[in-house]
Amino acid sequence: MNFKIPTLVSALAVMFFSQSALAQEAPKYSYVEAFKPFFYTQTGTSTRSASGQPGHAYWQNSASYNLDVSLNEAKNELTGTAEITYTNNSPDKLGFLWLQLDQNLFAKDSRGNAVVPTSGSRNGAHGEEFDGGYKIKSVKLDGKDVKYTITDTRMQIDLPAELKAMGGVAKIKIEYSFLSPKYGSDRMGIQDTKNGKIFTIAQWYPRMCVYDDVMGWNTLPYLGASEFYLEYGDITANITVPANHYVVASGELLNSKEVYSKEEISRWDQAKNSDKTVMIRSESELGKNNSTGTKTWKFKINQARDFAWASSPAFILDAAKINLPSGKKSLAISAYPVESVGKEAWSRSTEYTKAAIEHYSAKWYEYTYPAATNVAGNEGGMEYPGIVFCHMDSKGGDLWGVTDHEFGHNWFPMIVGSNERLFAWMDEGFNTFINELSTEAFNKGEYFQKKNIAQMSGYIMSDGFEPIMVGPDNMKENSIGALAYFKPGMGLQILRESILGPEKFDKAFRTYVERWAFKHPTPWDFFHTMENVSGEELNWFWRGWFINKWKIDQGIKNVKYINGDFKNGAQITVENIGQLPMPTNVQVKFKDGTQQMVKLPIEVWKRNTEWTFRINSTKEIDQVKLDPNSEIPDIDSKNNTWSSANAKPMEKVNLKEFTGTFGSKDLPMKIVFTEKNNQLFAQATGQPEFPLEYTGNNTFSLEMAQISLTFSQDKKSFTFKRGGKEFKFNKE
16 A cells, blocks of 8 residues: 655654654663563474474465456446355364455444544545445355354354364355445545546455464454455456446456457557557547446456456556566556546556566566556555556656555565554565665666655654554554554665665565565564574664664764874774664764775674774874764764864873883782883783773773773872772882
8 A cells, every 4th residue: 555745744744753852861772671682482383483484384274266246337336246265274173264344344333434533534435425334145155054243344154063174175155245435445446537437446355364373363353544464365256347348457367359359459469579568448449439238357366365456438558568587478557547648647657567567576576467457546556466556646756656666565465475454564664665676776766766864763763653563553543654664664774775785685585575475474484584594683673673662873972083193093982872773884084085984783782882993094083974874763963973173172192101110009919001002001910911091181991890090290100990999009
């Protein structure tokens, strides 16, 4: 589904949240908390390996459908029959079955309607008054009537005998009808055009709930905001519509000779071999098909979790070949009304569709369906296997963005079948992330604009948001854009660019897709896979970015020259203030115009809240800056830069003046000071020598031992301080 924040709103949000985030007192960094063990609450099982891949005994149930449906254009009514073949591959016997009746969202007394606030919502029917919801005529099991109970958007079928484990099959037949909403929760609807209605039809037949090894039956009601969790199977659909309509749908058209003219079929054949868009039904041909009666369109799609379709007399149709890495071909198709025609509008839809499918196929996993169809409707953007609905008014970069986003969903969750009802970020966030890469690749970056992640910190890290792992029905509706799309998408970008690097990330991410194609992964399967394939410990990142809403705040604490002289090099101290650590990139610019980059790995923060490192240089420093490429959403940019213009004058020191042997009347030991490579070292009797750091005013320190040594002005004595105690040493 598409979720877009207007540019102006984004800018204002960044400004507002940046100020509010800084005004609040954030918890301090604890490396023990960030890196504590036992992040994974359970070890591997027979169904899910600790390595992140399906276990040796992994199973999932399947659901195949034979669907017959008729559209009454005048009444906006659909009447259908769903024949379901459900296979129980689990090790459990099943005494009842659960199905989803998502159209019941539009019943007046639905739970989804009950949670629509008075201010309105993107979800539901936008206040349309109609007799919504399913009208169930009959439910049969193996040809016989069976007891069933409907609760809101769920149906429970009580089985007369338990369905056998490890392969038991139930055959269900349901007869039903419903009135289509004109605006169906931004997922389906009816759009009026000058040449007739466009019906975009989804969530239109009873579908099996998922029974899995994690929750058993997954029966959360459909409230509108959260999406879907579905079983895989083969689906055939016979769609009967007015004879002047043209139908596009998930999968492959089986009876083209019965529904298209010879000339149109010839154009389809041409499109299947063309990299350029071929017109199938042009604007000039609209209104010429005045056939009466009805026509049935037959489609089939294999290994799919859902099926959607669209029907209209107003469709202009065009298509082009999709080239897949294996050498196989698919077909990019666009269906849109005359109102959407234009070189900056839907006339480029097929070009966009083809580019998106080819990119994702080459980058992550090959597209598996025979066609990819983009339909212009009244939805902001919605995805189904092999077909998507995008708004008919979209143009230019907006049309590319929504087309690319919705077809990206054919990888998440159509191929990788995560539980959208609980974890929206595993499809919307993953998809938002891959959209950035595809947009950069499309037509030499025609619509690409590199995001300044650092500027988004105040917004994305706002205390007003819930954690990412909260389900979409369990967060404020205005949080969904940030928490399902932008923040997880940004997290993957940070993981790729700043933590793992593109090569390691891409290999791990591609492995995740391959492992869980047409299966049901959990967040833990994803976390395990990314760690096992990359070889990196990432629990600190999952804990901070996804499980909690920890903030990132790193700063430059101090920059000083060794012994006060830039010719001796410099020591730079950075600190981790926020709860979530990050690998730290430090840019050092010198006054001669050159620069040096220092990369501190995440391990620096495993037992430190601050870290000091040395720059070996004989040049004077002009500026030190953290995250110079703005790749990290640090909530306080003010402490990320040190400038020589604002620095206090540094005290120069001659280390040789401090060398020699010193003894104490109070302690039976001597301390010998020597100078090596512009650094003072101390060695106590019988102990190894250790380096000292000059902190000013004739004082040196060894921070890890909490020791300080302050010399007298004549350098003939010093005071040793540790743990509140003081001892005086004199030069011998």
